[in-house]
Amino acid sequence: MSIFKQTIRNRVRSFGYAFSGIVAFLKSEPNGRIHAVATVLVIAAGFYFDIGLMEWGLLVLVMGLVWITEILNTAIEKAMDHVAPGRHTMVKFVKDVAAAAVLIAAITAVVIGGIIFLPKIAEFL
Numbered sequence: 001m002s003i004f005k006q007t008i009r010n011r012v013r014s015f016g017y018a019f020s021g022i023v024a025f026l027k028s029e030p031n032g033r034i035h036a037v038a039t040v041l042v043i044a045a046g047f048y049f050d051i052g053l054m055e056w057g058l059l060v061l062v063m064g065l066v067w068i069t070e071i072l073n074t075a076i077e078k079a080m081d082h083v084a085p086g087r088h089t090m091v092k093f094v095k096d097v098a099a100a101a102v103l104i105a106a107i108t109a110v111v112i113g114g115i116i117f118l119p120k121i122a123e124f125l
């Protein structure tokens, strides 16, 4: 097989692993399913309020930020539980710092969501 074909095949395989990671995350983490529902609701609200292109861009960015931090937080939690079973001060620090990243992403998303949707909701009422 040519090097080009082998490279393409390896990339496709890596995408497959990444997609199975998303499925595993959704299956094992209740937070993942909450994010999935929230994402669908935000997208539906975006269509309902007919938001602009820049607003869609900002929403996609902050939703991606929340998904990425939550998935990395889960990976860090699982890795810590695997490599360091039992309670340790350092594990607490690592888990709390990883959770802080999710919190900051979530606050960012709520602020952006508020800036985009609150004026439209106020207009609607």
Ligand SMILES: Nc1ncnc2c1ncn2[C@@H]1O[C@H](COP(=O)(O)OP(=O)(O)OP(=O)(O)O)[C@@H](O)[C@H]1O
Pocket: 084, 085, 086, 087, 088, 089, 091, 092, 093, 095, 096, 099
């Ligand atoms: N192995 C550990 N050693 C020390 N502290 C830990 C350990 N595991 C969790 N903790 C800490 O205990 C607290 C509660 O942890 P836990 O994982 O139950 O919280 P949580 O954020 O509610 O988890 P989840 O998001 O999975 O529901 C957190 O401050 C966490 O950092």
